[in-house]
Amino acid sequence: MRDKLKKITVCAVFSALAAVTGILESFLPLRFIFPIPGVKLGIANIFIVFAYLFYGMPSAFAVCISRILIVFIFSGSAVSLFMSLGGGLFSFLSLCAMMKFYEKYFSFVGVSAVTAVFHGLGQIVCAYFIVGSAVIFYLPILLLACSATGIFTGTLMNISKNKLAVFIKERKF
């Protein structure tokens, strides 16, 4: 019972953190580094990966979906919901595949780079359905930007994983 409560609470906190960092990082002027619109660091992804690591796939999926819904309620339009659902689902599927190799073959840097690239791919696919083939032009440069931000968030995860694991597993709430 206590463990279950703790799991629900931690996942809720993760969802809230993912939503807030997602909104905050959209204020970072990354477009001066990457000359395309809408590039974000993807710090929100960190919490989804940690939910997967500590509590398994269903919890990670819950965090992923609730983050998208929270952002939609506070700042979204139907178009941005569609775009983030596309990116979220693509990256979640690739995350499920990559976590099978985590610690066996790849660290978080590899996992995160691949999921970030799939996030970009999902968004391009969604944008393709909305405006048509014009968005294909963004594909290579967006995916390169994604793998760069993926390496960044992966490094953050490698650094913070052990500290967070102690906090999650041992601290009494």
Added chain:
Amino acid sequence: MNKKLLRNDIILITAVSAVIALSAFAIYKPDKSEYITVTVNNQIYRSYRLDGNICEKIGNTGVVLEIRDGTAKIIYSDCPDKLCLNTPGITQLSPVGASIVCLPNKVAAVKANKSPKSKEADGIAG
């Protein structure tokens, strides 16, 4: 951190980047085309010459396209995120397929080789 994992990460990321770079070669084909084709809702709305001088509202969307000094830009949009306003303009040097997209308005301006025959439009009159 484990050395083997780090090595595998580097191999993986190099492979992914290589695939992306290959796709870039397939998509970016620079040439001296001079048309901008504007689509609304994935339907061709009109095409403009890049050497023209225009500033006009696209259909009944809230988007204003400007072509001046060989550069096409979206200079006004009523959408909430304004990403299209921050997209760099399309010039004569941009590769074919370079585009400015406003997702909320479903408007895309794309650089094209030639003007579609049925919708021939000259930038001077535009």
